[in-house]
Amino acid sequence: MTTNVTYLADQEAAERDEETMLQLVWRQFRKHKMAVLGMTVLLLLIVGVVVGPIVTPYDIERSSLRERYQPPSLVHPFGTDDLGRDMLTRILAGGRISLNIGFMSMVVALAIGVTVGSVAGFYGGKVDNILMRFTDIMLTLPRLFLLIIMVLLLRGINWPYLQESGGIVAIILVLGVLSWMSIARLVRGAFLSLRQMEFVEAARSLGLSNRRIIVRHILPNAVTPVIVAATLGMARAIISESGLSFLGFGVQPPTPTWGNMLSNAQQEMLRGHMWMAIFPGLMIFITVIAINYIGDGLRDALDPRHVG
Amino acid sequence: MTKQPLLRITNLKKHFPIRSGVLRRQVGAVQAVDGLTFDIYQGETLGLVGESGCGKSTTGRTLLRLLEPTAGSILFKGDDLSKMSKGGLRKIRRDMQMIFQDPYASLNPRMTVGEIVGEPLGIHNISRGVEREQRVDELLNMVGMNSYFAGRYPHEFSGGQRQRIGIARALATNPSFLVADEPVSALDVSIQAQVVNLLDDLKQELGLTYLFIAHDLSMVRYISDRVAVMYLGRMVELADRDTLFERPLHPYTQALLSAIPIPDPVREAQRQPIELKGEPPSPANPPSGCRFHPRCAYATQLCKDEDPVWREMGGKASASPHWVACHHAERFQ
Numbered sequence: 111m112t113t114n115v116t117y118l119a120d121q122e123a124a125e126r127d128e129e130t131m132l133q134l135v136w137r138q139f140r141k142h143k144m145a146v147l148g149m150t151v152l153l154l155l156i157v158g159v160v161v162g163p164i165v166t167p168y169d170i171e172r173s174s175l176r177e178r179y180q181p182p183s184l185v186h187p188f189g190t191d192d193l194g195r196d197m198l199t200r201i202l203a204g205g206r207i208s209l210n211i212g213f214m215s216m217v218v219a220l221a222i223g224v225t226v227g228s229v230a231g232f233y234g235g236k237v238d239n240i241l242m243r244f245t246d247i248m249l250t251l252p253r254l255f256l257l258i259i260m261v262l263l264l265r266g267i268n269w270p271y272l273q274e275s276g277g278i279v280a281i282i283l284v285l286g287v288l289s290w291m292s293i294a295r296l297v298r299g300a301f302l303s304l305r306q307m308e309f310v311e312a313a314r315s316l317g318l319s320n321r322r323i324i325v326r327h328i329l330p331n332a333v334t335p336v337i338v339a340a341t342l343g344m345a346r347a348i349i350s351e352s353g354l355s356f357l358g359f360g361v362q363p364p365t366p367t368w369g370n371m372l373s374n375a376q377q378e379m380l381r382g383h384m385w386m387a388i389f390p391g392l393m394i395f396i397t398v399i400a401i402n403y404i405g406d407g408l409r410d411a412l413d414p415r416h417v418g
Numbered sequence: 419m420t421k422q423p424l425l426r427i428t429n430l431k432k433h434f435p436i437r438s439g440v441l442r443r444q445v446g447a448v449q450a451v452d453g454l455t456f457d458i459y460q461g462e463t464l465g466l467v468g469e470s471g472c473g474k475s476t477t478g479r480t481l482l483r484l485l486e487p488t489a490g491s492i493l494f495k496g497d498d499l500s501k502m503s504k505g506g507l508r509k510i511r512r513d514m515q516m517i518f519q520d521p522y523a524s525l526n527p528r529m530t531v532g533e534i535v536g537e538p539l540g541i542h543n544i545s546r547g548v549e550r551e552q553r554v555d556e557l558l559n560m561v562g563m564n565s566y567f568a569g570r571y572p573h574e575f576s577g578g579q580r581q582r583i584g585i586a587r588a589l590a591t592n593p594s595f596l597v598a599d600e601p602v603s604a605l606d607v608s609i610q611a612q613v614v615n616l617l618d619d620l621k622q623e624l625g626l627t628y629l630f631i632a633h634d635l636s637m638v639r640y641i642s643d644r645v646a647v648m649y650l651g652r653m654v655e656l657a658d659r660d661t662l663f664e665r666p667l668h669p670y671t672q673a674l675l676s677a678i679p680i681p682d683p684v685r686e687a688q689r690q691p692i693e694l695k696g697e698p699p700s701p702a703n704p705p706s707g708c709r710f711h712p713r714c715a716y717a718t719q720l721c722k723d724e725d726p727v728w729r730e731m732g733g734k735a736s737a738s739p740h741w742v743a744c745h746h747a748e749r750f751q
Contacts, residue, residue: 308524312587315484316538317511326537330528 138411145407148400155397159209162202170195170203171364179378182385189385191371192378201389204366209397211282211367212348216340218286219347223293224336228324230294231301242298249291257350260284261359278361281354285347293339300332334412341405345398352394368394421738423457423493424595424627425481430454430490430500432473432480436702448702450476452651454490455728456741458595463621463628465642465659467635467674469698473651474631475519478597481629482514483507494595512542512591517617519600521580525572531558531583532568538590557586561616578609585616589624597629602637614641635678639663644738647671650709651701653728656741667731667742667750669714670694708745720745 139145163170173193180190188197230241264280271279304310305328313323348368354360355369363370368390375387431454433447451473458464468474479485481492483499492499494514502510518524525534536554539545545553555565561582572580581601588596598617602610618641621628632638638645639659646656647670655668666672673692680686694713699705705712711721730739731747744750 308518308520309526311479311484312516312518312524312584313526313537315482315511315516316541316587316591317508318537318541319508322541327526327529331526 135411139407142403142407142410144403145410148403148407151396151400152404155205155393155400156209159202159205163199163206166196166199166202168196168199170199170366179383181383188389189383191374191386192383197371197385197389200366200371201368201393204368204371204390205393205397207278207361207365207367208348208351208369208394211278211285211351211361212344212401214282215285215289215347215351216344218282219290219293219343220336220340221290222286223290224297224329226290227294227297228301228329228332231298232305232320232324232328234302234305238298241294245291245294248288253288254353256288257284257354258357258359260287261354278365281351281361285350289343289347289350293336293343296335296339297332300335301328304328304331337412338405338409341401341408345401345405348394348398348401421459421462424460424495425458426491426493427457427481428455428491428493430477430480430492431488432476432485433488446702448700449651449704450701451480452701452704453728454653456646456653456656458627458629459644461621461625461627462643463618463630463641465638465645466629466631466648467633467638467645468648469633471698471701472648473701474633474648475599477648478516478599478629478631482511482516482597484516509542512538512544513593514595514597515588515591515593517581517585517588517596517598517601520604521577521584522604524584525580525587527572530569530571531575534572534583535568535586535590538587542591544591553590554586557590558583560589560620561586576609577605578613581605581609581613582616585613585620589620592624594625595627595629597631599631600633601630603632603634610637617641635674647674650698650704652709652743653741654710654743658738658740661740665751667740667747668710668744669716669750670710672750708743716746716749718745 173195174190175194177186177190177194178192180186180194182189186196186198188201191197191200226241226245230238261277261280261284264284265277301324310323310327313327318327351360351367352369352372355367356373358373360369360373361367363374371390372387372394375383375390378386430451431449432451433449435444436446436448437443438445454477456464466474466477476485480487481499483492483502487500490500494510497506497510499507499510529537532551532554535557536550539550539553544550551568554568558565558568563579563582563586567575572583575583581604585601601617602613605613614637617628617630620626628641630638630641642659644657645659645662647654647662647668649670655662655666655671657667662671663675666675669692673694676690676692680689692715696713699709699712705722707723708714708717708721708726711717714721724745726743726745728741728743729747731742731751
């Protein structure tokens with residue numbers, strides 16, 4: 111027995127180039143023109159916000175009364191603000207913070223959402239019921255109201271790390287804690303159908319622990335919708351941060367973010383200093399649209415109907 | 419050779435509660451498996467047949483405690499699995515494995531073949547590193563696959579190849595008992611024979627014991643040493659393969675066997691299948707007495723009133739006991 115026959119079909123399969131899942135996804139992703147454009151724009155932005163503030167001759171915070179309200183020129187491509195600070199420099203530095211907040215708050219939301227969703231979907235029954243009713247409650251509470259209350263609450267906590275750089279960490283936590291619900295629901299739904307699959311039963315019959323079954327067998331198969339949701343959620347977090355800052359509850363000046371720069375430009379717009387509002391607004395717009403297109407592209411590329 | 423029971427199943431039951439209403443009160447139970455008593459001998463292949471929904475797969479899964487038994491005991495090498503703790507159960511899992519029906523659903527699409535086959539080795543601390551890779555290669559060769567494929571993903575393989583991978587995974591921990599849950603029914607007919615022969619070869623070589631669940635009677639006749647027939651959650655007959663196929667004692671078995679086509683046109687034309695009346699009843703609301711009585715041509719008032727006892731009928735001295743659950747079994751001897 112133990113025939114060592116190599117079947118013809120096997121040989122053909124062996125000769126085919128090995129293509130990993132990642133390569134497959136990338137090939138699909140490339141077909142989505144806008145997603146590739148979005149990816150390029152986002153990469154440029156990231157390079158810009160990382161390198162920009164280092165390269166620029168201007169300081170982010172030092173004001174100069176003589177250079178106030180300068181319209182865009184060769185010296186100050188995006189003009190200067192009410193305190194004579196270079197807008198381009200501040201926009202790049204603010205981009206660092208805005209992108210950071212978008213990304214990190216998504217990480218927080220993912221951590222909570224994936225945990226809640228996995229546990230609810232895997233164990234089912236009472237656990238599922240309790241966790242999902244909690245999720246529903248979180249979803250029904252008015253978001254903006256909660257955002258503001260939580261920001262104010264965190265401001266009251268005397269923990270230096272939270273208040274550093276205008277309270278970035280606090281904003282990240284608040285945004286993350288208020289946006290995990292849709293991810294939890296997605297993950298739970300995926301778990302509910304995946305836990306019925308025979309390979310999960312096989313894992314159980316092999317003697318694997320629940321933890322390992324969740325982490326190693328079910329999660330990797332549930333990751334597709336989560337990646338898409340997380341990408342789109344990142345765009346939403348950037349908008350939320352702008353909104354909060356605009357209302358004065360976001361990151362506090364002088365730490366720049368696109369949101370508080372916009373907020374700062376409120377009165378200036380009426381006085382004809384349009385550039386102070388246009389450039390931060392444009393950055394938010396471009397970033398969010400780029401991320402949304404990437405999300406769309408990922409959704410198409412990761413769709414199992416294309417893969418395989 | 420004296421036959422040693424490897425598994426001794428006594429009065430095994432698996433009921434699924436039916437809940438309804440806002441309060442999720444239990445209003446009934448699907449009696450998927452209802453009181454099975456049988457042994458599986460060391461080194462044999464026990465075929466388990468029955469129509470869809472009769473509880474074959476539930477039996478297999480409950481034996482491995484992938485489903486919690488409602489009642490009864492499962493003695494495996496002297497330990498009662500039905501009362502075993504989670505930890506003890508995990509340890510004993512390396513000794514009993516399962517081969518699944520659907521080769522497309524039973525392999526994790528995000529793991530490579532090497533990871534799939536090698537995972538149980540890590541879980542049970544059997545081997546690591548290079549040693550594990552060698553074992554994976556050996557296992558793949560054992561099931562007739564090229565070990566070159568260890569780095570590939572399941573979607574790159576055909577159904578038959580995937581089933582071989584599933585078998586390699588089940589064999590990784592050197593189990594002594596395997597439940598094969600319709601291992602070939604999802605495969606092309608041309609591939610079925612290959613896989614069944616592979617299972618048979620592996621059994622000879624590794625001294626395995628199988629519970630082979632199937633609904634294809636000729637396949638069961640080919641591979642089994644003994645055959646058990648289930649109907650609506652109960653076992654109705656259990657005997658040596660040849661005894662069962664040649665002298666069935668239960669009317670249901672007789673009806674099943676009469677449905678097998680004969681590969682001889684002349685005799686096939688004369689074959690008169692016993693047609694059963696109606697549909698199988700729901701296991702949530704089984705008939706009184708003998709569960710088969712509403713569809714049985716020989717049913718009497720006794721069958722309607724009383725549950726037949728699962729009893730041993732004397733066969734030839736050499737043959738193993740012939741078990742049957744029918745009031746009128748003597749009539750068919």
